Amino acid sequence: MNTFFEQNIILEDEFVQLRPLLETDVAHLLSISENEPETWKYSQIKADGKENLIHYIKLALHAKQLQTQFPFIVFDKKQQKYAGSTRFYDIQFHNQTLQLGYTWYGKDFRGTGLNKHCKFLLLQFAFEILNMERVEFRADNNNERSIAAMKSIGCTVEGVLRSNMPTGEGTSRRDSIVLSILREEWLGTVKENLKQKLQTK
Template sequence: MSFTSTPTLENDRIRLEPLALAHAGALAEATAEGELWRAWYTSIPDAAGMSDEIERRLARQRADDMAPWAIVDPATDRAIGMTTFCDVDESNLRLEIGYTWLARAAHGTGVNPAVKLLLLSRAFDDLGCIRVQFCTHWHNRQSRAAIERLGAKQEGVLRSHRVMPDGHLRDTVVYSILDTEWPAVRRGLQARLDSKR
């Protein structure tokens, strides 16, 4: 089973579909709501750049470097965000979950933990990963808090790690979950989702 394949994954709250150009219209609407693309500490495409971003992610998938999904609301069958497996290292049984964003209306609704439960289940249960990593901008406090609520452990900060599109240097905060920690993380995620019902 390839780490960069993208089967449809779903639970009772959300569906992850293989990312395709057909999702571009709905994703353009999702990013426009609240002008998510204006956040200086992350790289979310604007409506005009959505098709190019989808093509970029699909090219990385063809190069066995990324597994991109559209995050779809099953109640409306509309894409409300994107997520990926990236920094894939199949020989060392590790990958990163990243390049994730959600429409503003989905924030705080339980969609993010539902997505992470699907992705982590695939990584640990289906692919046999021993480590899953998360990285985010030091100043992206919302993302850092969400990653910490998953039960991921902060490993450190890579200073001046990446040049952002506007030219500023990003300090990257690195987190991970190990296979030995996954059972407790799964229970915590499931309890959070149960409390949102």
């Protein structure tokens, strides 16, 4: 087994801490799960309600066992509360690529700068520790808030995959927008630009 998936990876700054997601984290995320169903409007896998949250975390940890994903729980140090979750997925060490997504936060943590801090830590780890050449992001092409957030951290839009997959409800299909950051872009301008934005929050 690749030892990366066994590591207790902690990513943190003065604003946020990301640590590996655990089964017991159901308790930390339950309030958002039960009271903020709109959080998963565009999600493929819903975590609304305790039963769905348990299922969501189990799926994430199973994918980690399969060495394709590494899920984190997000802790907001300013509010001293757990804010949500995010993860690396479709991890391909042989191609030096991964995707960053499955990101969601409770409503009290949106628009606070938390996401930019998380993304800075995750991108820095991906490019400078894991030595990735490309980090990819995808979203429902109708999810304007998510797309705006990805553009604001320095992602480049590559295009739209038409009728890419079923929606979370399974009643229709969605178009998926694809964005990315390359290693040379991160080391060139994206890292410094994002760091400057962190200092304004």
